[in-house]
Amino acid sequence: MSRNDLETITTDILIVGAGGAGLRAAIAAADAGMTIIVAGKSMLGKCHTVMAEGGINASLGNIDPQDNWKVHAADTIREGQFLNDPRMVEILAKEATDIIWELESWGCLFDRTPEGKIMQRAFGGHTFRRTCHIGDHTGLEIMQTLMAEVRRRERITTMDEVIMTKLLTTATAVAGAIGLNLRTGNAYVIKSKAIILATGGCGRVYRVSTNPLETIGDGCFLAYHAGAELMDMEMVQFHPTGMLHPKTAEGILVTESVRGEGGILLNGLGERFMKNYDPIRMELSTRDVVSRAIFTEIREGRGTAHNRQGGVWLDITHKGKAFIEKKLPKMVKQFKDFASVDITKEKMEVAPTAHYTMGGVRGHAETGATSVTGLYAVGEIAAGVHGANRLGGNSLTDILVFGRRAGRAAAAYAKRTTHAHLPQKQIAKELRRLFEPFTRKKGARPHVLREKIQDLMWKHAGIFRTQKGLTAALKQLQQLRKQTMQVQGSRRYNPEWATYLDVNCMLLTCNAIIRSALERRESRGAHAREDYPNKDDNHWLMNIILFKDRNGMQLKRMPVPPSTLELARVSEEAPNERQ
């Protein structure tokens, strides 16, 4: 494609990612008078936010009147093992209430208490009941609300099925981005004063993940190559049991209550392996021990047959049909709908599943502004608020609180600046990268590479890590990076082309995860090192930061920003309050 037929679209603010964070930012920026383009990889409303089931945290105190923002903040920091940015946590907890009010005024529905207030449920790790929800489709309801608000604002244009592949930068600031319209197969340039990254996490770099197909860390790739910093990349939250078969269902959460109700774990040989790990508590052992046991069985070749490396069996059939249908109706339906397995008669095949990435692009606590002028990051792609582990129900609060802030900040910045000149050299180089794989006669198939990356990440950089495994993974990854890929067929709506672009992002994201995981020689939160099983507060109250310079990826450590005195006190007090 020559430069002449390259379409250029101009807007004040470009938002990459059309999930909850992106849409909330768009609304805020539009209300500040800016024109906005929201570009999503899939169609509007098909994002990961709709998959959120649990709920959204805010210390409304509707059920437990003692609750307040300070306890919410303290819970968040404790769960995050003191790796969180305290200022971000404070903002999250303080503004959560207002975010819920705002949602309600836009017509978002929540389950109610008998008095007609918003219902709040208990969630693991919370001192009080504070998770607002509607059934098990809270994310869907919130997205419906946000989409309606976006559609009524004329300043916002949404673009479906557009993959942003490169941010264009001048020496001082962002100038725009190059996107690929999947439907036409054409690239175009979006010229913008500010860019907000709201691309979501990167759970799909792992073989088994609860995340949808598209979440592979685009934002990390875009930000890193634009010169921004990545932080806490080693922190990936896993869940011990997710579905494994068929392929489309892989990763869907299998609730821990299956074990709670008497489900037993068997390896591929039919042995009840928990006896080798925790003979007393067996399947009811802690989440860590169960995860580790399942992972070890699979890694040592005693897994089941499906999905390349296999999983283990989770069996509750001995409890009888009536019991199972009464106690676990949702699981009965889930396995029937997505795997045609009758869990009252058959065993479930499960494996640990990647769920959430706490790390990502490093931004300013108040605004999400990155080290690149005009570039903002928000939501799962932004690092800092969740620290080393995320408290359940905090992610929906996160995307809305910081989405609104980033939208306002980007609008304020865009108002006082002008469009930068487009860097033509960068555009030409990126177009070559985009269309090159069609011209190759030979090369690896992108989906084969994707599988290889997912397998090695799951095996070596997943739920448990060792120096040896991570080093091996880094080596394998470097070898995969050397492989050239080819794409066949037409340019119009070519999924293989999309996979090619995904694989490029994955290679970077995985490199960042492995490098950070190697560096952190302790176990904290979601990061578990078999060779360094203890938490080491003396050396590791540090965030690991990655950035790009002439020699490639560089790494530095920074002490966690100091907590305000008041918050530090609450963090220590809170556990007592719980009793």
Added chain:
Amino acid sequence: MKDNEKITIEIVLQNPEEDKEPQVERFSVPFEKGMRVLDAVIYVQENFRPDLAYRWNCGEGICGSCAAEVNDRAVLMCKHEMTPDMKIVRIAPMNVFPVIKDLVVDISEVYKKVLSFKPHFISPQKATREFWTMHEEQTKEAASLRTCIDCMICYDTCHVLRNHENKNFIGPRNIVKLIGIDKHPKNTFEHAPLLEKGDIWSCNVTRCCTASCPQNIKITEDSIIYAKERIMSEKMWKPIKLLFSKDKK
């Protein structure tokens, strides 16, 4: 049928840029117990047709991306099982929409149709930041309508749109959306009486949409019949209201 035995699927392929007519191609896919139609499509794309266009994202029936027609019925491919007794599995794009390529269709007409009805929740802005008092009995019906995942299966199944090609009919999905707003207890702008403009009377209540909904929304009862009743009662009450308002003067 045992695992790894071959099963034949047919996919309707078309790249409107190059082909005038859609072509049907047959592919042989290894069978695995429990596999979904989507698994077969992914297998074909990865092994035989790298540029086969299809949509999918979540794999758990909540994003609503992967709707297509399997043996002439619109379904979510991630939920639809490939059973050994299926003689031919024929996968085609949703019939009522223009094809972008292969199984990917352009659904934008659905959104365009509803825009003029202002599909927004409108309520007087509260002066103070106080929360509403509402009860679940009041919100239940709205909440169930609002679980719509925009998969467009009802829209594709509706015979008014499909067989009679009545392009004026606003379609079940849009009625669900508008009534979902109307039934919100705090909503102050009612959309139902406007739906005559959306040719709602062309629906003759065959309930195909309700039967096809993967979210089990009672589309016919909770939204379409409700809207028709609202239109009728508005028509009946309007003269009476007028009469009384004159009396008062």
